[in-house]
Amino acid sequence: MQLSRFFLPILKETPKEAEIVSHRLMLRAGMLRQQAAGIYSWLPLGWRVLQKVEQIVREEQNRAGAIELLMPTLQLADLWRESGRYDAYGPEMLRIQDRHKRDLLYGPTNEEMITEIFRSYVKSYKSLPLNLYHIQWKFRDEQRPRFGVMRGREFLMKDAYSFDLDKDAARLSYNKMFVAYLRTFARMGLKAIPMQAETGPIGGDLSHEFIVLAETGESGVYCHRDVLDLPVPDETVDYDGDLTPLIRQWTELYAATEDVHDAARYEREVPEAKRLHTRGIEVGQIFYFGTKYSDAMKALVMGPDGSERPIHGGSYGVGVSRLLGAIIEASHDEAGIIWPEAVAPFRVALLNLKQGGADTDAACARLYAALTARGIDVLYDDRDERPGAKFATADLIGIPWQVLVGPKGLAEGKVELKRRADGARELLTPDDVVARLTAPVSA
RNA sequence: CGGGGCAUAGCGCAGUCCGGUAGCGCAUCUGCUUUGGGAGCAGAGGGUCGCAGGUUCAAAUCCUGCUGCCCCGACCA
Numbered sequence: 001m002q003l004s005r006f007f008l009p010i011l012k013e014t015p016k017e018a019e020i021v022s023h024r025l026m027l028r029a030g031m032l033r034q035q036a037a038g039i040y041s042w043l044p045l046g047w048r049v050l051q052k053v054e055q056i057v058r059e060e061q062n063r064a065g066a067i068e069l070l071m072p073t074l075q076l077a078d079l080w081r082e083s084g085r086y087d088a089y090g091p092e093m094l095r096i097q098d099r100h101k102r103d104l105l106y107g108p109t110n111e112e113m114i115t116e117i118f119r120s121y122v123k124s125y126k127s128l129p130l131n132l133y134h135i136q137w138k139f140r141d142e143q144r145p146r147f148g149v150m151r152g153r154e155f156l157m158k159d160a161y162s163f164d165l166d167k168d169a170a171r172l173s174y175n176k177m178f179v180a181y182l183r184t185f186a187r188m189g190l191k192a193i194p195m196q197a198e199t200g201p202i203g204g205d206l207s208h209e210f211i212v213l214a215e216t217g218e219s220g221v222y223c224h225r226d227v228l229d230l231p232v233p234d235e236t237v238d239y240d241g242d243l244t245p246l247i248r249q250w251t252e253l254y255a256a257t258e259d260v261h262d263a264a265r266y267e268r269e270v271p272e273a274k275r276l277h278t279r280g281i282e283v284g285q286i287f288y289f290g291t292k293y294s295d296a297m298k299a300l301v302m303g304p305d306g307s308e309r310p311i312h313g314g315s316y317g318v319g320v321s322r323l324l325g326a327i328i329e330a331s332h333d334e335a336g337i338i339w340p341e342a343v344a345p346f347r348v349a350l351l352n353l354k355q356g357g358a359d360t361d362a363a364c365a366r367l368y369a370a371l372t373a374r375g376i377d378v379l380y381d382d383r384d385e386r387p388g389a390k391f392a393t394a395d396l397i398g399i400p401w402q403v404l405v406g407p408k409g410l411a412e413g414k415v416e417l418k419r420r421a422d423g424a425r426e427l428l429t430p431d432d433v434v435a436r437l438t439a440p441v442s443a
Numbered sequence: 444c445g446g447g448g449c450a451u452a453g454c455g456c457a458g459u460c461c462g463g464u465a466g467c468g469c470a471u472c473u474g475c476u477u478u479g480g481g482a483g484c485a486g487a488g489g490g491u492c493g494c495a496g497g498u499u500c501a502a503a504u505c506c507u508g509c510u511g512c513c514c515c516g517a518c519c520a
Contacts, residue, residue, distance in 0.1 A: 017512060284520095
């Protein structure tokens with residue numbers, strides 16, 4: 001992508017409504033446009049990152065055996081009357097009417113709808129287990145949206161729903177999502193800690209929140225420091241195998257949100273030097289809720305013994321759009337965002353330090369063609385700007401690698417390769433830069 | 444939902460107390476110069492001062508009502 005033809009409305013100054021760093025940087029980097037409190041347009045740069053994050057979530061859901069579908073944003077109120085949540089949900093639910101005066105709502109979550117789909121088709125225990133998910137925009141009419149995408153009213157969420165014959169089987173489904181979440185967040189460069197959590201209006205008696213530690217987070221948390229250093233399973237993890245040891249490893253050390261914090265147990269189990277009380281950003285939450293919805297909505301399957309029984313359910317959410325805020329909170333400096341490679345909107349920023357110079361223009365054109373031909377996403381800054389402005393832009397939008405092409409280096413046949421994360425620079429020939437960036441592991 | 448604050452050019456702000464030609468910086472456009480960390484000079488364009496009503500010869504400024512946005516708290520898959 002040539003920057004001169006891209007749409008990247010960066011801001012030199014911070015809009016005054018933005019208080020926390022991720023919100024400020026998303027606005028300054030031209031990722032977001034606020035349309036109303038908690039409602040945003042995703043500008044091209046932000047949209048690219050959102051899609052990268054979404055794709056990682058999708059890949060890990062698929063790997064764990066969940067199956068993607070897509071449900072609508074609008075739902076009939078009748079569905080929610082069946083579960084009893086139409087009245088229970090309260091003013092956070094955005095309620096609307098169509099031209100026929102039928103009550104609709106903009107979905108804040110999809111337990112009812114997925115249960116309706118499930119019960120229409122699945123009649124036998126032989127079809128279980130089943131885990132269906134979608135990645136769709138949700139709406140919650142928050143009393144106080146804040147911090148940009150961290151607490152929006154319209155937000156992108158991955159929500160998965162598992163269906164099992166009994167509690168033991170449901171626990172296996174729960175464990176799969178638990179492990180999938182460990183992998184999902186780790187792939188984005190995040191350290192997300194599973195913590196015991198309240199089940200809230202979803203109901204049920206087993207739940208973990210996945211929390212990224214950050215001072216700007218909205219949740220207070222208590223945990224054992226060693227939980228921060230636990231290993232995340234790699235992509236060879238066998239989801240059909242026994243995940244129990246892995247789950248035990250991740251749950252035996254104390255880690256809880258303040259809502260369910262047990263001070264006595266914390267002090268008993270966690271040595272003083274290992275105690276960590278801080279704040280965090282909730283990026284995912286998993287629930288086992290048993291037969292709460294299958295009872296109310298008659299989602300029954302025939303068991304092996306010939307008797308009908310309600311399925312045991314769980315639901316598993318990831319705040320996809322919120323993750324962008326969490327990643328930036330965890331990875332930035334004074335100059336701007338530092339994207340982990342896995343979610344970066346472009347992998348390489350190619351900076352022509354003397355736009356219009358015959359040598360630099362030609363060298364950039366060759367590099368751009370070579371890198372692009374090898375499938376690398378390159379943002380070529382070909383604007384008629386001075387070097388300083390290009391450096392500032394590249395740093396602000398956080399592209400992992402910068403290739404600096406200027407007359408100084410070219411005199412010796414070299415260009416500079418700079419890593420955004422630590423500022424490390426190397427003088428290389430253009431060919432070596434291409435080789436380096438196409439090497440299998442370059443981080 | 445309780446408390447606090449803000450609203451003037453695309454962005455950041457001054458002007459409001461004490462009514463009298465709507466300003467500054469950045470950004471934008473034109474020209475020239477400049478080119479390794481957000482350039483310089485010269486010129487130009489851009490505003491129903493959030494909305495509605497009121498007071499007044501005269502309202503960004505005073506009064507009344509409303510709306511939007513932000514922050515703290517409560518709330519929150």
